[in-house]
Amino acid sequence: MSDDVRDQMDAEIHDDERVKGPVLLRRDQIPATTTDQRLLDDSGRADWLHTDPWRVMRIQAEFVEGFGALAKLGPAVSVFGSARTKPDSPFYTAAEDLGRRFAEAGIGVITGGGPGIMEAANRGACEAGGVSVGLGIELPFEERMNPWVDLGVHFRYFFARKTMFVKYAQGFVVFPGGYGTFDELFEALTLAQTRKVTQFPVVLYGTAYWAGLIDWLRSAVLEHGAISSADVDRLIVTDDLDEVVAQFVPS
Template identity: 70%
Template sequence: MSAKGGSSASAWDRERDYHKGPVTLRRGQVPGSTTDQRLLDSHGGADWVHTDPWRVLRIQAEFVEGFGALAEIGPAVSVFGSARTKPDHPTYALGVRVGASLVEAGYAVITGGGPGAMEAANKGAVAAGGTSVGLGIEVPFEQGLNEYVDLGVNFRYFFARKTMFVKYACGFIVLPGGFGTLDELFEAITLVQTKKVTSFPIVLVGTDYWGGLLDWLRSSALEHGTISPADLDLVTMTDDVDVAVRTIVRADRGSQREEPTTHAGPEVGELR
């Protein structure tokens, strides 16, 4: 259909959408590097002295935009997982169930807004009639927010986006995923371990996928004394979506009865 008819961009164009904060770029306008890359890759010279202070204003704007967009979504849970998960993969169906179950339990669903497992959780949230949130990020292979995101915010900076995942969620549910998922997982564990956040349950869904990681933490990290036995209690692992959601609900309700400085983690018995 022609542009004259008022149709949306073609699938070819949408696949090449590049989001730089609120700005959408295509074709020759797509930059060769990301905003984060230019911030972090400062080699030689002193130009950064003049440019970095101005970046602070852009960073501030991202926080203000995120806070304003998410402040009224109500209780929410952040769901992570691989962008590479295909719609016909069992993990995709698992993500749909997770999103729907969270909505049924009274929570909004926050994801990274991309395809794969993130799309699945957003899809489940929409199907259950809940609030579906996507927090996008500027990366070289950016594909834009998936079609099931009802409230979307695009970020230039990973650290601003990460703040939103934690600030507006009362827990994480983590589906099988790669480096990005592992990054969010271990950052969340570190925040709980150091008591930067309290009463914040972290649930790994998929024992076949995550079991080896927890075995390594026990046999290597714990054995070498780089973590403590109590650190292993900070995560729950299960194959059951109902167990995952109950873990979130129980910790959330417990935190409402406790003092703000008290930490209540998931029960050890659910870590297997």
């Protein structure tokens, strides 16, 4: 093979491939434009905002912002419960009282920043001069951060937000709630079961509300062998706020 033919073949091969950072693209995988072309394109297209590589940067930014905002938070407890709980509910009153008690004990309160139980816990902490944190989430039905949040962080991604609830809390207090509350509850139980977190109390407030769940765990789930008795015993179920606070305040 002559040198001219070899050079021609090399040129054809390299025309058919593109190096994009550490990624090698060939044939149909080669984009029609380069990154710089798209960067300098003034046509106003915003499709690049929704590509997976850009999402990685957004996800990274959420973790960085969350870690930066909460790094000096100090001792805190995450409080969960229904956003639909009304101010005249006994559970709203209890969550507000709990927020106040935590503040008086020098413990911050972290919630999802919304209404209902979240608002009540934030309100109690705020009015008592404590640290009141809200970790909001972008939803199709927008919920504004409740007015009792002094330190608020908004998230696009549930998993980044959930990391903050666990990383910066010494435990969870869970009031009656729905799917979102159950999600946080079982996330904490899974982390404790797999020993990803240790010394992490999970307190359920409202014995009547949680009775059916506890009975189901002890009967169907435990008897099926899907969990151990220790997994159920890890849950503290009570109607006594003194007992709740005692889980987090050294005697």
